[in-house]
Amino acid sequence: MLVRFIDPDGCEHLVEGEAGESAMRCATRALIPGIIGECGGAMACATCHCYATPPDGATLPDPAAQERDMIDGCIDTRPTSRLTCQVVLAPELEGITFIVPASQV
Amino acid sequence: MNAVTPLMPDIDFAHDDVPNLHELIDELRAHGPVVPVRYHGSPVWLIMDHGLLKGAFEDYVHFDATEGYKLIAEPSMGKTLQTMAGEEHRVSRALVNPLFMPVKVRSYVEALIEPIAHELCDRIEGQREVEFVSAFARPYPFLVITRLLGIPVEDEARFMEWAIKMIDFPWDPEGSVRAKEEFDAYMQAIIDDRRANPGDDFVSRLAHAEYEGQKLSDERILSFLGLLFPAGSDTTYKNGSSLFAELLGKPELCAMARGSDKDREAIVTEGLRWQPPTAFLPRMASADVDFGGVRIAKGDWTLFGITAANNDPAVFPDPRRFDPSRDNREILTFGRSTHFCLGMHVARRELETALRVVFERFPNIRLKPGQDVQHVGAVLRGVRHMIVQPYGEA
Ligand code: HEM
Ligand code: FES
Numbered sequence: 001m002l003v004r005f006i007d008p009d010g011c012e013h014l015v016e017g018e019a020g021e022s023a024m025r026c027a028t029r030a031l032i033p034g035i036i037g038e039c040g041g042a043m044a045c046a047t048c049h050c051y052a053t054p055p056d057g058a059t060l061p062d063p064a065a066q067e068r069d070m071i072d073g074c075i076d077t078r079p080t081s082r083l084t085c086q087v088v089l090a091p092e093l094e095g096i097t098f099i100v101p102a103s104q105v
Numbered sequence: 106m107n108a109v110t111p112l113m114p115d116i117d118f119a120h121d122d123v124p125n126l127h128e129l130i131d132e133l134r135a136h137g138p139v140v141p142v143r144y145h146g147s148p149v150w151l152i153m154d155h156g157l158l159k160g161a162f163e164d165y166v167h168f169d170a171t172e173g174y175k176l177i178a179e180p181s182m183g184k185t186l187q188t189m190a191g192e193e194h195r196v197s198r199a200l201v202n203p204l205f206m207p208v209k210v211r212s213y214v215e216a217l218i219e220p221i222a223h224e225l226c227d228r229i230e231g232q233r234e235v236e237f238v239s240a241f242a243r244p245y246p247f248l249v250i251t252r253l254l255g256i257p258v259e260d261e262a263r264f265m266e267w268a269i270k271m272i273d274f275p276w277d278p279e280g281s282v283r284a285k286e287e288f289d290a291y292m293q294a295i296i297d298d299r300r301a302n303p304g305d306d307f308v309s310r311l312a313h314a315e316y317e318g319q320k321l322s323d324e325r326i327l328s329f330l331g332l333l334f335p336a337g338s339d340t341t342y343k344n345g346s347s348l349f350a351e352l353l354g355k356p357e358l359c360a361m362a363r364g365s366d367k368d369r370e371a372i373v374t375e376g377l378r379w380q381p382p383t384a385f386l387p388r389m390a391s392a393d394v395d396f397g398g399v400r401i402a403k404g405d406w407t408l409f410g411i412t413a414a415n416n417d418p419a420v421f422p423d424p425r426r427f428d429p430s431r432d433n434r435e436i437l438t439f440g441r442s443t444h445f446c447l448g449m450h451v452a453r454r455e456l457e458t459a460l461r462v463v464f465e466r467f468p469n470i471r472l473k474p475g476q477d478v479q480h481v482g483a484v485l486r487g488v489r490h491m492i493v494q495p496y497g498e499a
Contacts, residue, residue, distance in 0.1 A: 028434055031432060031434075036434050037434065038434070038436075038439060038445070038449070039439075039440075039441060039442060039443075039445035040159070040162075040163060040441045040442055040445075042441075042442045042443045042445060044198075044442070044443055044444075044445035044447075045439075045445055045449060046206055046207055046450075066195075066199070069199065069202070069203075070202075070206070072203070072206075072208075073202070073203055073206020073207060073208050073209060074206070074207055074208065075207050075208055075211065104207065105207045105210075105211070105370075105450060105453070105454070
């Protein structure tokens, strides 16, 4: 399944994602600039924040309380803010777009 | 573990300076990804392979850190995030977490971190030669914490003594427990005041924090504040000393440090990879495990070889080259998983701000020529002394 990342310079990257992996893993595997994922996906580092737009007709499950709390502490948040380590890729999300914020810090 | 003979039996990684740590690691790597070495006189397992170490950080069945931290730290430090697991750790961490998130830490830079950097530079100003570790690197992160806690300037020296003594439990049990008592008595008055007259400061926020209906008791606040000194001050100062030592010898890196915020971010990250202050992190195994070709038994001590993993050539090509442009997502300097360093953003902003302010104030700063500057220590690694010339060639 294809996942679209738009990096802080506005460059678009299309990455082949695997269903079941997190968007953070998909991004770091493809060396997408600006998504670091330093804690390895434990919601402990806040370096994997992105703005997520699922494809038409699909929605993401709401963030859990801990993800919500972490997002509150991130920089330049928007209603579409997510921690990519908590977004699990699934076939119905084919074409999902993640915009990487200008800075994680 | 006692039947095992350590490699390099003449070296004790708890006590020796090991200035050539990177070379020693290269040599040890030839014997396997996990090898026995000597630490406090006894054999322990040193984990060097990047993939294995990352896995060990994430494996709370076989490498749950809490039992080990209880032995070496709890008697003097009390119950802290490092000695808690599971639900208790999750809730306790959530209570303090907002104070360490990027958005909050950004506000510390202007209000706290940058003024301290300038204050220390003021003291250096006008001098032809200065010992940089004691003049800047060491006091800097320490003052960030005391000022965060609202300690008056005249009491900072006392705090420095307590902070050093509190983590001395394995060497001086009575002294460390006494230091913690004095520290607690002093801080209790500040906590009482903030409970009665809350403001927007750090201690007020802790005193009034609430998460899932739970609050922090005075005892928990005190042990948390105590933990900030070893966890946040010693680590950051050691890394700052290593970073400046590397930069000041290399004009092209100094030029880059005078560049953009992104440049400084990259330099700091490469410094954290190349000479992490927690070069070897002691960890007691919490269950028997076959690991990297050896059998590690419950209760055996290991050393998490962060410096070795960060210099694993399979992940970081040509690892000994200081190259801020490399991809550093995989560094293990701040650990991994749920106990990942709480203060990572504070540490990074401190180091980036130090570069910005020092090079702004002293654009021609350099190492005094002819010195042999050494990085020393394995558990807490950094530079002990280095004379700098703030105005370059005098
Ligand atoms: C360059 C500087 C620093 C380095 C290399 C560093 C490294 C680490 C590492 C490796 C851990 C995990 C330990 C383990 O898994 O056993 C850790 C945990 C921790 N660090 Fe840092 N640290 C640094 C700076 C700071 C600062 C500035 C603070 C606070 C102001 C801080 C507060 C903490 C705390 C509270 C924990 C315990 C977290 C938990 O158990 O949930 N650290 N640090
Ligand atoms: S990877 Fe650390 S919070 Fe997402």
